[in-house]
Amino acid sequence: MFGASSESQRGSRFCSYAVIMRVLVVEDEERMASLLRRALEEEGHAVDVARDGPEGVWLATENPYGAVVLDLMLPGFDGFEVCRRLRAAGVWAPVLMLTARDEIGDRVRGLDAGADDYLVKPFSLLELAARLRALARRDDRVRPVLLTAGDLKLDPAGKRAWRGELELDLSPKEFSILELFLRNPGVVLSRSQIIDAVWDFAYDGTSNIVDQYVTYLRRKIDRPFGRDDIETVRGMGYRLRQPRP
Numbered sequence: 335m336f337g338a339s340s341e342s343q344r345g346s347r348f349c350s351y352a353v354i355m356r357v358l359v360v361e362d363e364e365r366m367a368s369l370l371r372r373a374l375e376e377e378g379h380a381v382d383v384a385r386d387g388p389e390g391v392w393l394a395t396e397n398p399y400g401a402v403v404l405d406l407m408l409p410g411f412d413g414f415e416v417c418r419r420l421r422a423a424g425v426w427a428p429v430l431m432l433t434a435r436d437e438i439g440d441r442v443r444g445l446d447a448g449a450d451d452y453l454v455k456p457f458s459l460l461e462l463a464a465r466l467r468a469l470a471r472r473d474d475r476v477r478p479v480l481l482t483a484g485d486l487k488l489d490p491a492g493k494r495a496w497r498g499e500l501e502l503d504l505s506p507k508e509f510s511i512l513e514l515f516l517r518n519p520g521v522v523l524s525r526s527q528i529i530d531a532v533w534d535f536a537y538d539g540t541s542n543i544v545d546q547y548v549t550y551l552r553r554k555i556d557r558p559f560g561r562d563d564i565e566t567v568r569g570m571g572y573r574l575r576q577p578r579p
């Protein structure tokens with residue numbers, strides 16, 4: 335069933351229903367792990383992969399993931415144990431558990447251990463994407479419906495953003511960076527904080543990429559409006575100006 339094309343939009347425009355997240359995949363089987371990574375990246379997500387239970391727990395407690403795709407049978411300790419340890423550590427990222435068909439009796443145990451949903455192998459990539467979107471929407475219920483600062487407005491669930499009445503046409507990364515700024519108005523964000531939140535763990539390039547994307551973002555949200563809301567804080571990073579009262 336793998337190989338089914340994903341329904342993602344490959345261009346830089348968002349689908350109105352897409353939810354872009356940083357996702358952790360915990361899967362020891364290499365072929366499956368790389369298929370999952372590719373499929374999720376095509377959806378626009380940033381993806382990290384852990385190869386065993388302990389690494390999965392470590393990454394998920396160190397990084398803010400929007401969702402965890404967790405295989406049941408893993409070296410070290412299994413998916414149930416990963417899930418229990420995450421919940422015990424106060425990590426509440428939605429968990430989608432992957433089980434083989436002959437492990438289906440384990441479904442209830444998985445949900446008991448704190449998984450939010452499960453998917454039986456083999457599954458289609460369309461189904462995986464749909465389940466993740468459903469989990470992300472569920473997670474969004476506790477978040478504010480709209481993030482605002484002055485006349486900047488962003489809808490995290492709907493993936494839309496506006497300056498005043500004008501809708502902004504942002505790429506997924508630009509959108510994620512703007513969302514990060516709007517969640518932290520007036521706070522100086524360092525380049526590495528921005529990379530951690532928006533790019534995945536495998537990203538080992540320079541922090542120049544942040545400067546590049548901030549330039550793109552300014553061209554879309556500031557310059558056309560004669561504004562200068564994204565402020566450079568020399569030697570430290572960037573800050574979204576607090577709106578004037």
Ligand code: CA
Pocket residue numbers: 361362363405406407408
């Ligand atoms: Ca496995």
